[in-house]
Amino acid sequence: MAAPFTLRWGIVATGGIAECFVRDLVTDPSLRGVTDVAHQVVAVASRSVDKAQTFIDETIPADMRAHVTPYSSYADLYKDPAVDCVYIATPASGHYACALEALRAGNNVLCEKPFTVNAQQARHLAQVAKEKNVFLMEAVWTRFFPLVKTFQRMLHEEKMIGRVHRVFVDFSVYIDPEKNKRLYQASTAGGALLDLGVYMNLWTLLTCYHHPENKRSPPDVIKAAMLRSPLTTDLVDESTSVITVWQKPNIMCIGTTSMMTDTPKECLIRVQGSKGEMIIPIHASRPEKIIVNLEGNGMNTRTYNYDIPGQGLFWEADAVARDIRDGKKEDDLYPLEECIFAMELMDEIRLQTGLKFPDDVEKVQS
Numbered sequence: 001m002a003a004p005f006t007l008r009w010g011i012v013a014t015g016g017i018a019e020c021f022v023r024d025l026v027t028d029p030s031l032r033g034v035t036d037v038a039h040q041v042v043a044v045a046s047r048s049v050d051k052a053q054t055f056i057d058e059t060i061p062a063d064m065r066a067h068v069t070p071y072s073s074y075a076d077l078y079k080d081p082a083v084d085c086v087y088i089a090t091p092a093s094g095h096y097a098c099a100l101e102a103l104r105a106g107n108n109v110l111c112e113k114p115f116t117v118n119a120q121q122a123r124h125l126a127q128v129a130k131e132k133n134v135f136l137m138e139a140v141w142t143r144f145f146p147l148v149k150t151f152q153r154m155l156h157e158e159k160m161i162g163r164v165h166r167v168f169v170d171f172s173v174y175i176d177p178e179k180n181k182r183l184y185q186a187s188t189a190g191g192a193l194l195d196l197g198v199y200m201n202l203w204t205l206l207t208c209y210h211h212p213e214n215k216r217s218p219p220d221v222i223k224a225a226m227l228r229s230p231l232t233t234d235l236v237d238e239s240t241s242v243i244t245v246w247q248k249p250n251i252m253c254i255g256t257t258s259m260m261t262d263t264p265k266e267c268l269i270r271v272q273g274s275k276g277e278m279i280i281p282i283h284a285s286r287p288e289k290i291i292v293n294l295e296g297n298g299m300n301t302r303t304y305n306y307d308i309p310g311q312g313l314f315w316e317a318d319a320v321a322r323d324i325r326d327g328k329k330e331d332d333l334y335p336l337e338e339c340i341f342a343m344e345l346m347d348e349i350r351l352q353t354g355l356k357f358p359d360d361v362e363k364v365q366s
C-alpha cells in the first residue's frame, strides 16, 4: 500500500477549539478507516511563547513533539516553510486579518467559523487566495461528517420523506458570560449569531439551499429578529431567529439560535415532508443520530446511529489534506462561493436587526 500523504499543520492560537483540533489531528487515521492521508503538527503560534510551548506539551504526544516549533507571534509561523497549511483559531474578530496575512505569505489556510465578520471580508480573502494560488476554506467541520452526507442523500436523492415542506433548526448553547468573555464583547465579534448561528444557517443551507430544485439560489424571503444581551453594554445578540422562504422547492425554514439557553436534547433539526419527517437530536455541530419517522400504517421509526471516534474535527482535516495533495484551491463539498453566500446571509440578518461591530472589526484592508 502507498504511504499516506502527510499534511503538516501550523496552529494559530491556543484556545479551546485549537486544543480539540490538535487532539484529533494526532489520532491514528486508521481508527476512522483512513489510510490515504495523515497529519502532523509542525508549528504552534500564540501571543506568548510559553503558552505555545505549554500547548505543545499538553496536546501533542511525546513521540510526536520533537519537531514542533513554538512561536511567540502568529506572523512568525506564516513564514515557516515546514508548514503546509495554517489553521486559524482566534476569536472571530481576528479571522480576517490572520487569514489575510497567512494567505499573503503564500500559505494554504483553514480558518475557523465564522469565516469572517462580513461578506466583504470573505470575498477579499477568496480573491487573495486566488491571486496567491493557495487553498482556502472555512472550518465548518460538521459538513464533513459521514452522517451529513447520508442525511443529504436520504433527503435529496432517495427522497425518503417525500417533498420537503418545513424545516426547523435550533442551535442553542448556554454560554457562561464569566467563562466566555469573547462572546459577550463586540470587540471580538461576540454574540449568538456569528458563533452559534453558523450551525443554524448550515442546516438551512443543507436542507434548502442544497435542495435539487433550488439549484443553489438564495431564499426569496429572509426575516430576522434579534434579542440583545442585557448582560453587556456592547449589545451583542443573545438570541436570533430567522425565517427563510425558498420558493422553488416550496419550503419554509425557521431557524433559531441562542446563547442564553440550550437546545432541547430530543430535537434540534426537524425536516417535515409529505411522507414523514427526519429528526437530528443534539448536537447540530456534532450530530450522532438521524431519526426517520415514516407515515403509513402507524408511524414507522428508524434510527441511524453514527460513531464518532474522537471529536470529529479530523474529517474536515482529512478533506483539506486530500484537497492540498490533489492541488485543489478550494473544497468541492464546501466551495468558497457557498461560504461567501453564508456570510451574505449573516450580513442580511445583521442589516435587518441593526447588529454592527466596531469599525476596526468590520473593516476590509486594501
Ligand SMILES: NC(=O)C1=CN([C@@H]2O[C@H](COP(=O)(O)OP(=O)(O)OC[C@H]3O[C@@H](n4cnc5c(N)ncnc54)[C@H](OP(=O)(O)O)[C@@H]3O)[C@@H](O)[C@H]2O)C=CC1
Binding pocket: 013, 014, 015, 016, 017, 018, 045, 046, 047, 048, 051, 052, 089, 090, 091, 092, 094, 112, 113, 114, 139, 141, 182, 188, 195, 285
Ligand atoms: N469548530 C468548532 O467546533 C468550534 C469553533 N470555534 C471557533 O473557534 C474560534 C476560537 O474559539 P475558542 O477556541 O472557543 O476561543 P478561546 O477563547 O478558547 O481561544 C481563542 C484563542 O485566540 C487567541 N486570541 C487572539 N486574540 C485574542 C483576543 N483578543 N481575545 C482572546 N483570545 C485571543 C488566544 O490564543 P493565544 O493566547 O495563544 O494567542 C486564545 O486562546 C472562534 O471563532 C469560534 O467560533 C469554537 C468552538 C468550537
Ligand SMILES: O=C1OC[C@@H](O)[C@H](O)[C@H]1O
Binding pocket: 173, 195, 196, 283, 285, 286
Ligand atoms: O462551533 C462551536 O461553537 C460553540 C460550541 O458550543 C459548539 O459545540 C461548537 O461546535
